[in-house]
Amino acid sequence: MTTAFYVPPASRHGERIVLPDDEARHAVGVLRKRAGDEVIVIDGEGGWHRVRLDQVGDERAAGTVLETRREVGEPAYVMSMGVGLIKSRNRFETFVEKAVELGVREIVPLHTARTEREGVKEERTRNVMVAAMKQCGRSRLPSLTTPRALPEAITHVEAFDAVLVAHEQVDPTQSVRAALADAPDAARVRVLIGPEGGFTDDEVAMITEAGGTAVSLGPRRLRTETAGIAAAVAVQEALTSSRSPHSL
Template identity: 55%
Template sequence: MTTTFYAPPDRIRDGMIDLPGDETRHAVRVLRMRPGDALVVVDGVGGWYEAELVDASKSRAVARVIRTRREVGESPFEITLALALLKQRNRFETALEKAVELGVRRFVPLVTARTEKGGLKRSRAESILIAAMKQSGRSRLMDLSEPVTFDAALRLDADLKLVAHEQADPASSLVRVLAGPAYPERVLLMIGPEGGFTGEEVTRARSAGGRVVSLGPRRLRAETAALAAASALMLWGDAAPTSVSASAST
């Protein structure tokens, strides 16, 4: 299997790719790659490059582009996942990593009435995003926003706003909502903290046009709920009619 590397757009020009320092070290010192070896490079903004290594030293690795593709591994829909900050950072980081694997385009840390004190180290989070993008075969780096309030999240642009709640009517299950005839291009999925959203927050969500949905009869941890719902959205989006997928990705 060809190894995938990351290089931002400013390191790709005139058909040549200059790998960043950490990617160079991985290619040359860890994998012991040599000129002539094949590799794949993604630029984080939708570019996917099949390439051949032409220069490999301890300080620099340069590859020549052989073939270029766009939007490899990307969902035809822009999925924004707004997950409440969790008290245990490792659980939040797991959700962050898996959201990348599931095709989420944007991840929004959410501050709600029941959010407990938590945090996210930006530098560590960015490393997680890059590693997950390469591992999952995506070509876009998931956008990670700064934490926002519940009401600010409701104001985000989306054609369909889904608010998961444990007391939602079973008839409003996520699967039934997605079974409708419409294929919106932008979906916002909001998941509450360990204690869930308050009744007042649910009321405000409905007033803002949100669809309050059920994720089933089982009690799920916040990160599990986020990944279960994101998985459903990924499969739903990947099954979209070709004409819809084409219009959503342009």
Template identity: 35%
Template sequence: MQLFYTQEINPQHNTFMLSEEESKHAVRVLRLGEGDRIHLIDGRGGIYETEIIDPHPKRTTLRVLSVTEEFGKMSYEIHMAVAPTKNIDRIEWFLEKATEIGLNSYTPVICEHSERKDVKVERLEKVAIAAVKQSLKAYLPQINPIITFTKFIQDIKHVDYTKGIAHCVDLEKKHITSTFKPKGKYLILIGPEGDFSEKEISQAIEAGFVPLSLGEARLRTETAALASVIEVSLLNR
């Protein structure tokens, strides 16, 4: 199945024109021609079976044959708030794998011990789009702007999520499977390489976050984040 991502399409379209970039990929790279069929995803759960009627390298035109909405919709929602790592490749790796498994949204959070203070949202979106296409999904995770830890805690204090924070401080913690229930809405906080400060942990707990354990091993930021996504996926299998 050849998948193309285009957020502009909607179920009301009978025909659709690919962007110049996607047209070039279809015609010049994949060498598709008139009558060939491809699938489009809109990132909102819609998957569209289409037929090429004009294979132009700058403006390929398609006929929409069928539409499936809510394709592969998960029975739960997961929002990962993860401090960006000093080496941004690690966060890109996490985002790629988490998208393949199942992720609704990601927020990069700047903490007291963060070594990286910025991210390029556009680059992360490209990583997520590639992962969605590779894993044959129709939902694109929302990549939120970078935000400070304190502002993030204030903004989500009253949001209706089951909230958890994974940290390395020697405090009582619960495993994800004993904290989260299936088919829920989950928000998980993962800190930077230097972990959360004790002040940040206290702030999170006061805001309703439950301290989480991911096992005995000390995990890297991106490993802890991906382990959390996997645990939630298995909980809802």
């Protein structure tokens, strides 16, 4: 299976697809694609196309759609993840890359009581997301919102079937799986992960009072990026298995 090319919907005209300059250079200059070759193109909005290239130049590649599918590589649910901003840009980018691989649809950087960074490098982070999307075989580019204060992230709790907050003080039996046991068909889930040092008790109380459920990600103290990754996996395991013939 090959890496897909990212072509936003604006570059598609009916069955004609023109690769953006950088993707064309990569296709032609690096991967040596030629007229007649088939490539996979994703539009970042759930569109997946098998395309035959027919016009290939030094910095140009265009072709015709042979087959279109929708939502390739996408989960059946929407997972929005609010994550406290952390000091290390490397660790934040590790989280972002893995979140894309693990099907997260929206990343909401959070300002919280213990946050020590103001914002994210948007373009740089978006590049990480695009690369991960192309590599892992999904067809949607997750969104990265501007940083929000925690209260903003819990104002519309009713828009989600479940809002989970990871908290170190919670008994390990209060797993994500247990929390989602009553919502096996959840279509929209929001998960909140604290920054280094975690959410304060007041913040956890604010979230649970707004309708969120405190969950444990196990008996160890996880770094922020590890907690975000672990929560994404746990949600995937809980919601995928419960829809499978292998679940109880």
